[in-house]
Amino acid sequence: MIKFIISVFSSSNYWFIVLRSTAPILLVTLGAVITEQAGIKNMALEGSMLWAALTGVIVSAATGNVWAGFIAGIAAAVVIALILGLFALKLDANAVLCGVALNLFSTGGTVFVLFSLTGDKGISSSLASKTLPFIKIPFVENIPWVGKIFSGQNIIVWISVLAVVVIHIMLNKARVGVRIRAVGENLEAAKSAGISPNRIKFLTLAVSGVLAGMAGCFLSMGYTSNFTSGISAGRGYVANAAQVVAGGTAVGAIFASLIFGLTDAMATYLQNIGLPPELIQALPYVVTILGFVVITLIRDRKELIRKKKLFEKDRAKPLASGLGA
Amino acid sequence: MKRKFFSDRDKLEPALITIFAGVFSVLVGVGLIFIVSKDPVQSVRNFLLGPLLRTYNFYYLLIAMVPITFTGLALCIIYQLKYTSLIVDSSFYSGAIVATAIGINVSLPPGLHPAIAMLAAGLVGGLISLLPAILKIKWRANELVSSLMFNYVFYFIGSFVILYYLRDRNQTILASMPFQKSFSLPKLVENTQLHAGFIIAAVFVVLVSIFLFRTRWGYEIRITGANPKFAAYAGIPVATVALYAHFVSGFIGGIGGAVEMSGLYRAFIWQMNPSYAWDGVIVAMLARKNPKFVPLSALFLAYLRVGADFMSRRGDVAFEFITLLQGLIILILASDKIANYFKERRLKRAALSHDLAAQASSAGGQP
Numbered sequence: 001m002i003k004f005i006i007s008v009f010s011s012s013n014y015w016f017i018v019l020r021s022t023a024p025i026l027l028v029t030l031g032a033v034i035t036e037q038a039g040i041k042n043m044a045l046e047g048s049m050l051w052a053a054l055t056g057v058i059v060s061a062a063t064g065n066v067w068a069g070f071i072a073g074i075a076a077a078v079v080i081a082l083i084l085g086l087f088a089l090k091l092d093a094n095a096v097l098c099g100v101a102l103n104l105f106s107t108g109g110t111v112f113v114l115f116s117l118t119g120d121k122g123i124s125s126s127l128a129s130k131t132l133p134f135i136k137i138p139f140v141e142n143i144p145w146v147g148k149i150f151s152g153q154n155i156i157v158w159i160s161v162l163a164v165v166v167i168h169i170m171l172n173k174a175r176v177g178v179r180i181r182a183v184g185e186n187l188e189a190a191k192s193a194g195i196s197p198n199r200i201k202f203l204t205l206a207v208s209g210v211l212a213g214m215a216g217c218f219l220s221m222g223y224t225s226n227f228t229s230g231i232s233a234g235r236g237y238v239a240n241a242a243q244v245v246a247g248g249t250a251v252g253a254i255f256a257s258l259i260f261g262l263t264d265a266m267a268t269y270l271q272n273i274g275l276p277p278e279l280i281q282a283l284p285y286v287v288t289i290l291g292f293v294v295i296t297l298i299r300d301r302k303e304l305i306r307k308k309k310l311f312e313k314d315r316a317k318p319l320a321s322g323l324g325a
Numbered sequence: 326m327k328r329k330f331f332s333d334r335d336k337l338e339p340a341l342i343t344i345f346a347g348v349f350s351v352l353v354g355v356g357l358i359f360i361v362s363k364d365p366v367q368s369v370r371n372f373l374l375g376p377l378l379r380t381y382n383f384y385y386l387l388i389a390m391v392p393i394t395f396t397g398l399a400l401c402i403i404y405q406l407k408y409t410s411l412i413v414d415s416s417f418y419s420g421a422i423v424a425t426a427i428g429i430n431v432s433l434p435p436g437l438h439p440a441i442a443m444l445a446a447g448l449v450g451g452l453i454s455l456l457p458a459i460l461k462i463k464w465r466a467n468e469l470v471s472s473l474m475f476n477y478v479f480y481f482i483g484s485f486v487i488l489y490y491l492r493d494r495n496q497t498i499l500a501s502m503p504f505q506k507s508f509s510l511p512k513l514v515e516n517t518q519l520h521a522g523f524i525i526a527a528v529f530v531v532l533v534s535i536f537l538f539r540t541r542w543g544y545e546i547r548i549t550g551a552n553p554k555f556a557a558y559a560g561i562p563v564a565t566v567a568l569y570a571h572f573v574s575g576f577i578g579g580i581g582g583a584v585e586m587s588g589l590y591r592a593f594i595w596q597m598n599p600s601y602a603w604d605g606v607i608v609a610m611l612a613r614k615n616p617k618f619v620p621l622s623a624l625f626l627a628y629l630r631v632g633a634d635f636m637s638r639r640g641d642v643a644f645e646f647i648t649l650l651q652g653l654i655i656l657i658l659a660s661d662k663i664a665n666y667f668k669e670r671r672l673k674r675a676a677l678s679h680d681l682a683a684q685a686s687s688a689g690g691q692p
Contacts, residue, residue, distance in 0.1 A: 043469065092661035096409050096469050097606075101655030104603055108648020115643035116361040237473040244466070278488060282481035289474045296464040 008269050012148035017268065019153055020223065022261030023160040024049075025235055025242065027215035029253040030167045031208030032243035037171060038204040039184035043099020044084040045212045046236025047106030048077035052216025054110045057129040057227040058117065066130035070217050077213030080106065081205040089198050103236070111229045124220070124227040132156060132222045156218035163211060168250035170207075180204060212236065238288055245291045247299070256291065263287045338667040343611055346657040347625055350650040354629075357649075358642055368640040375635035376628050382635055384517040388589065389627035390620070392417070394526040395581025396605025397612065397619045398533045399574040404614045405537060406570045407550040410457045412472035413578035414602030415479035416450030420582025422483045423449045425491055425593040428504035428586060435507040439587040442508065443525075443580045450579020451572040453479060458571040462564045480598050487593055501593035510588040520588035529577060533616040536573065546570045578602070604630075607651050610658045626651075 008014050028045050035042040052073035060069025084102055088095035111121055118126045133155050141151035171177040182190040183200045190197055215235070220227040238260055245259065246252035267280040355369050362368040376386045399413040427442040456475055460466040491501040510521040537543035549556040549566045557563050581601070586593065604626055611622030630647055637644035657663055 041467070087656055087660055091663055093656070093659040094409075094661075097610075097659040098656060100409075100411070100469070100603075100606065101652045101659060103652070104655065105649050105652025108645040108650075108652065111645035112357070112361075112643045112649055115645070116641075121643060121645070234473065234477055237470065240467070240470045241474055244470070276485055276489060278481045278485035282478045282485075285474045285477040285481075289471060289478070292466055292471065292474070293460060293464060296460075296466050300464060 004269075004273060008266065012145050014265055014269065015149040016153070017265040018258070018261045019149065019157055021264040022257050023154070023157040024215040024218050024223065025238060025257040025260050026160045026253060027156075027163055027211045027218075028208075028236055028239035029242040029246060029257045030163055030250060031211035031215075032239040033246050033248055033250065033253050034167060034171070034180070034211075035201075035204045035208045036243050037184045037248055038180045038201050039187065040085075040088065040201050040205065041095050041099070041240065042081060042084060042205060042208050043096050043240060044080055044102040044106075044236075045099075045208065045239050046232050046234065047099075047102040048080040048209050048212035049216035049219065049232040049236055050103075050106040050110045050230075051080055052077040052213040053220035053231050054114060054124075054227050056217040057124050057127055057220045058113075060221065061124075061127040061129040064130070066132055066221065069130065069221065070132065070214075073217040073221075074210055074213030077216055078206050078209035081209030081212070082202065085202045085205045089201055107230060110227075114227065114229070122229055127227075129221060129225070129227075131225045132218065134222075154218065154222040156214060156222055159214060163214075164250050164254060167207075167211075167253075171250060176200075176203070234285075238285070241288045241292045245288075245295045247295065259287055259291050260284050334671070335668070339613060339664060342664050342666070343613065343658065346654050347611070349657065350654045351629070353653060354633075354646065354650050357646055358636075362640060362642050364640065368636050368642050371636040371639055372632040372642075374632075376631040381517075382631055384514070384519045386624075386627050386631045387523060388518050388520070389631055390623045391520075391522045391526045391588065392581055392585050392599070392601045393604040393608050393626055394530065394619055394623045395577055395584065396601045397608025397623055398529055398616055399578040399581070400602070400605045400609035401533065401612065401614050401616050401619060402537065402546065402570050402574040402577075404609050405543075405547050405550045406567060407553075408458070408461070408468055408567070408571075410454075410461075410468040410472040410571070411602050411606070412454050412457050412468075412475055412571075413450075413574060413605060414476045414598070414600055415453050415472075416575035416578030417582040417585075417601055418483050418598050419453055419479050420446035420450040420579030421586050421593065421595070422486055422582075423579070424583035424586040425487070425501050425504070428508035429491060429502045432505065433507060435509075438505070438507040439510055439583070442587060443583040446579040446583035447576040448579070450582065451574075451576035454571045454575020454578065455568060458567050462567055476598075476602075483598075491593065493592065498594070499596055503592045504587070504590070508587050509591070510584070518589060522584040522588035525580075525584055527620070529580070530616055530619055533577065533619075537616060542566075542569065604651070607654055607658075610655060 028049065031045055031048075032042060054073075055076040056069040056073030058069070059072035060066045063069070080102055084095065084098050087093040087098045114124060115121045118124060120126060134152055135155055135158060137147075137151045141147040171180065179190070179195050179200050180203075182193065182195060183197045187197055190200075216232065219231050219235075224231075239257075242253065242256035242260060245256035263284045267283055270280045270283075271277050351373075354372065358368045358372065359365040376382045396413055396417055399416070403410055403413070423446040424439075424442040427445055428438070431438070431441070433441055453475070457466075457468040457472040460471045461468040487501055488499070493500050493502045510525075513519045513521060513523060535543075537546065545556070545561050545566045548559070549561060549563050553563050556566070607626055608619055608622045611625065612618035629650065633642075633644050633647040636642055662669075
């Protein structure tokens with residue numbers, strides 16, 4: 001077993017797969033992080049990915065231009081995110097239920113559109129869709145072990161790394177980040193400071209749509225070269241769990257999605273040594289649940305310690321107002 | 326009693342909105358058919374009238390009501406508690422797996438055999454249902470997110486059990502060994518598939534109605550859902566309430582899976598998870614969380630599904646468009662603004678006329 005693990009971890013192919021399967025999760029997790037920071041849960045990420053994956057394939061096949069497909073896919077994903085906003089923010093709907101509804105809408109809708117266009121329910125192989133470019137890095141590709149991992153990755157893998165930087169700056173260094181967190185943490189205070197909460201929430205939803213759109217396009221135009229029904233495979237849901245693990249930061253999102261990527265890639269290897277594939281397929285989700293539980297546990301413990309300290313401080317002062325809420 | 330129902334605006338208006346959601350989604354469906362179909366008139370006819378014009382389809386409609394009644398009931402309980410967990414999907418699927426195992430491997434007299442299987446499936450379903458609730462209560466982990474993760478996990482575990490322990494290796498497609506004869510539920514009508522599960526589902530509608538609205542447990546669930554803080558102050562053990570509500574909900578889901586197996590099939594032949602929980606969401610929402618109305622909304626949804634199935638078999642419109650409509654229905658029903666449209670308008674009017682009567686005093690009278 002140890003020998004097996006060492007052989008897997010020393011294989012450059014394993015790390016290549018890790019990067020490849022982490023990238024889409026990372027993108028949607030960032031999307032989940034940013035909306036959650038503004039205090040709205042985007043459960044429709046799954047639907048955004050599905051429409052992006054399908055629209056990307058259709059438009060790139062129709063125009064013959066992969067970037068046109070990419071843009072169209074992102075636009076479709078943003079539309080789904082904004083519909084969620086419309087219902088959740090303007091029509092006072094339960095955001096979580098709306099997300100569920102939009103995912104249902106998307107699962108059925110994408111298959112419906114695919115069938116109406118191609119006569120096939122499962123796969124878009126009859127459409128001559130394009131794939132996003134794979135990047136060969138000069139010099140690096142010649143380095144023995146490292147080159148095989150980093151060179152030849154799809155451009156989206158690098159965009160996902162870039163997205164971490166952008167979202168990190170957006171949340172921590174830009175004024176809009178302060179506003180986002182203000183809206184998420186204390187709506188009333190934000191309002192009285194002249195921030196329009198709905199505008200901020202719509203903004204974060206749009207950003208999460210862009211991120212989910214890129215992830216969706218990657219799935220059908222890079223990770224694989226077709227749209228297949230249900231291609232997102234619950235990644236939008238995983239992102240919402242990973243978001244908790246990420247603890248609301250862009251850098252945390254890397255670790256959270258790596259947990260999924262590492263186990264997802266490991267699953268392929270474990271299958272090769274004869275473990276039942278069904279159990280292996282369940283592994284990434286199990287690990288996500290575990291990560292989710294462990295992180296909330298740690299967070300709560302920290303919170304408890306903080307409260308305890310506050311309490312002791314209060315007791316030290318006579319006439320203190322007490323614990324508060 | 327009936328008269329009061331119809332004179333009471335607060336009850337009538339939500340009913341109108343619900344009907345609106347249903348009619349609206351059907352209209353959208355018809356619109357979509359006209360866009361994609363080469364012979365739209367025939368397709369629409371098949372979609373809307375198919376379930377009613379043929380006896381075979383009509384029985385199919387009744388059979389299709391059974392599983393979604395169970396998941397709908399299970400979700401009514403969850404929604405009364407104001408949770409959003411979808412773990413009943415796992416309960417239903419695992420219930421079907423447990424029933425399959427018992428249907429194949431245990432020998433019991435007819436009648437008792439499916440009953441034992443249902444009980445076991447219910448227990449397993451109930452226990453599974455506790456998982457996201459525990460995570461929520463203990464660590465405040467969002468129950469919808471964790472339940473969706475669990476749904477993947479239990480789906481994979483279920484197909485593992487079928488593949489490695491219950492599979493019939495003589496079949497080319499994935500199927501379990503055949504069930505024993507004693508496992509099958511009796512048919513209600515000769516030469517049709519309509520099985521006794523229909524009656525069991527009806528009994529559960531009554532049981533869950535009584536449970537939610539006539540027992541202390543149901544009362545505690547509703548109070549906890551309406552206002553957990555008040556419930557806690559009133560001395561209701563909120564966490565315990567959430568746990569047993571989930572157990573009962575999962576129990577019903579598990580039984581649903583077992584009923585489906587022993588009523589409809591001779592072996593486990595699902596190639597993928599039928600995911601009746603998602604249909605249950607709509608059934609529960611159309612019923613406004615009230616078990617009494619679950620049969621009605623299950624009938625409506627089954628009608629849509631059977632119509633769509635019939636249409637897609639005979640035409641060029643994909644069955645999946647029904648899932649799209651289901652999403653639309655939930656979107657409309659989940660929106661408080663739409664749900665309270667009439668009420669708000671009435672209140673505004675009342676406030677306005679009141680303002681006019683009072684003439685002066687109101688400062689910035691816009692509500």
